[in-house]
Amino acid sequence: MNMFHLKLLLLILLFHATESAFPDTYQWISIDCGAESYTLDTETLINWEPDNEYIQTGMNKNVTQTYTNITMQMQSLRYFPQSTNTPNCYFFITDDIEKYLVRASFYYGNYDGLMKPPTFDVSVNGFKWMTVVTSSSQDKPIVIEAIFSLGHDSMQVCMESTKNGDVPFISSLEVVQLPFTTYSMIDLQSAFLLQQRATFGRREDVEYTGDFTGDMFNRIWKAEGFPNYNNISSSPQFMEVYVENEPPNTVVENAIEASSLFGPIILSFNPSQTNQSLCAILYFIEVSNLRQMNDSREFQIDIGTTKNASAVNLQLGNSVVVTLYHEWVDGPVNITMKAVQGSSLPPLINAMEVYSTMKMQSPPSSDASRVLLSFTYFVLCFLCILI
Ligand SMILES: *[C@@H]1O[C@H](CO)[C@@H](O)[C@H](O)[C@H]1NC(C)=O
Ligand SMILES: *[C@@H]1O[C@H](CO)[C@@H](O)[C@H](O)[C@H]1NC(C)=O
Ligand SMILES: *[C@@H]1O[C@H](CO)[C@@H](O)[C@H](O)[C@H]1NC(C)=O
Ligand SMILES: *[C@@H]1O[C@H](CO)[C@@H](O)[C@H](O)[C@H]1NC(C)=O
Ligand SMILES: *[C@@H]1O[C@H](CO)[C@@H](O)[C@H](O)[C@H]1NC(C)=O
Ligand SMILES: *[C@@H]1O[C@H](CO)[C@@H](O)[C@H](O)[C@H]1NC(C)=O
Ligand SMILES: *[C@@H]1O[C@H](CO)[C@@H](O)[C@H](O)[C@H]1NC(C)=O
Numbered sequence: 001m002n003m004f005h006l007k008l009l010l011l012i013l014l015f016h017a018t019e020s021a022f023p024d025t026y027q028w029i030s031i032d033c034g035a036e037s038y039t040l041d042t043e044t045l046i047n048w049e050p051d052n053e054y055i056q057t058g059m060n061k062n063v064t065q066t067y068t069n070i071t072m073q074m075q076s077l078r079y080f081p082q083s084t085n086t087p088n089c090y091f092f093i094t095d096d097i098e099k100y101l102v103r104a105s106f107y108y109g110n111y112d113g114l115m116k117p118p119t120f121d122v123s124v125n126g127f128k129w130m131t132v133v134t135s136s137s138q139d140k141p142i143v144i145e146a147i148f149s150l151g152h153d154s155m156q157v158c159m160e161s162t163k164n165g166d167v168p169f170i171s172s173l174e175v176v177q178l179p180f181t182t183y184s185m186i187d188l189q190s191a192f193l194l195q196q197r198a199t200f201g202r203r204e205d206v207e208y209t210g211d212f213t214g215d216m217f218n219r220i221w222k223a224e225g226f227p228n229y230n231n232i233s234s235s236p237q238f239m240e241v242y243v244e245n246e247p248p249n250t251v252v253e254n255a256i257e258a259s260s261l262f263g264p265i266i267l268s269f270n271p272s273q274t275n276q277s278l279c280a281i282l283y284f285i286e287v288s289n290l291r292q293m294n295d296s297r298e299f300q301i302d303i304g305t306t307k308n309a310s311a312v313n314l315q316l317g318n319s320v321v322v323t324l325y326h327e328w329v330d331g332p333v334n335i336t337m338k339a340v341q342g343s344s345l346p347p348l349i350n351a352m353e354v355y356s357t358m359k360m361q362s363p364p365s366s367d368a369s370r371v372l373l374s375f376t377y378f379v380l381c382f383l384c385i386l387i
């Protein structure tokens with residue numbers, strides 16, 4: 001049994017291990033693509049592993065140029081110069097009813113010395129996830145993230161050359177299984193592609209920190225504040241509340257609040273792709289320490305052209321999580337929250353996630369059948385180690 005088979009077997013054992021106390025970081029897969037050895041992140045205790053046991057194609061390279069502080073993981077990459085029919089896929093054993101958060105990062109760093117940042121596609125199990133457009137003036141990696149409910153017992157994340165023939169590459173790849181109770185709106189055989197994940201009224205982003213204060217599922221919440229909305233935060237002891245999808249306390253213990261009672265909060269975003277279905281998850285928790293017993297905070301939410309898509313009556317000590325769907329057309333979409341008649345306090349919002357949604361159940365394309373072919377190979381390998 002070679003290392004690759006051993007790894008597969010270990011993965012299967014890991015994925016079937018019983019649910020244990022958080023954080024389950026030993027079950028997280030954190031791959032430093034193109035690296036030649038393990039690196040332990042001493043802050044988070046995440047052990048970044050090299051990628052050779054997940055993929056059979058491509059070559060390792062280090063970047064030659066870094067523009068700002070980039071992490072260790074962005075300094076090496078795997079690139080795929082062959083234009084053969086072999087798909088360039090990372091292979092993972094999955095549980096067919098579970099959900100997985102997948103994050104892929106791409107940092108060009110002029111690794112090939114050509115100053116020619118490539119454009120290529122990333123697909124998952126034969127469905128196109130994203131066209132990645134890298135740049136040489138970038139000072140940050142391109143990061144894409146999605147939650148997949150595959151309905152399948154394996155996952156293949158593939159880098160595919162587009163028509164222009166550019167050479168694809170990848171710098172890091174992370175896979176985290178989410179608890180079954182989170183993101184229950186995601187059906188089997190579908191994907192939620194992350195557009196934005198924000199924590200409002202805070203200065204610092206929130207991510208996994210290696211202890212219990214950060215995000216337990218490897219999500220990254222970007223701090224967002226606005227000059228025209230008040231930043232408010234709670235006293236530390238209020239947070240005993242269960243919040244759907246389990247954002248960390250640091251994400252929801254602060255908020256932005258409209259600066260006057262009937263002034264709305266308007267959140268605008270400009271979708272990266274057009275004509276897709278959009279899902280916005282809005283998190284509301286009362287954080288104001290100044291709230292009186294007789295106060296009320298009631299507001300309605302409009303999304304795009306849909307007026308009063310939802311209404312919120314926020315009570316002290318309760319959380320309200322609203323999930324809204326919207327069909328994308330071209331151009332920006334606004335989400336507006338405004339107080340209803342009779343409310344004594346203006347609207348607030350603590351956090352928000354915006355995804356575009358993708359079905360993964362149409363018949364596989366020809367590319368996908370190639371993937372399936374190589375998947376058959378893996379199944380055979382797997383069977384032969386069982387016998
Ligand atoms: C990348 O750099 C590391 C450390 O500097 C080195 O060990 C490794 O061999 C390099 N990888 C390649 C592909 O040159
Ligand atoms: C790099 O990071 C260090 C510590 O986080 C910081 O002090 C320094 O200013 C950063 N440099 C750049 C160029 O961002
Ligand atoms: C809220 O905080 C952000 C920084 O996080 C800041 O840019 C903004 O001006 C603040 N808003 C107010 C009203 O002070
Ligand atoms: C949007 O997508 C739907 C179905 O996916 C298609 O029928 C429609 O023509 C598209 N509209 C535009 C403007 O591209
Ligand atoms: C709540 O009660 C206080 C006095 O206890 C009063 O000043 C305030 O106007 C009341 N607020 C509302 C919304 O009725
Ligand atoms: C908004 O919808 C809620 C029910 O979701 C309803 O109770 C409320 O009256 C509506 N408000 C307006 C202004 O239409
Ligand atoms: C979104 O809101 C802004 C105000 O913040 C407004 O200027 C803009 O026209 C709105 N866009 C749409 C599409 O409604």
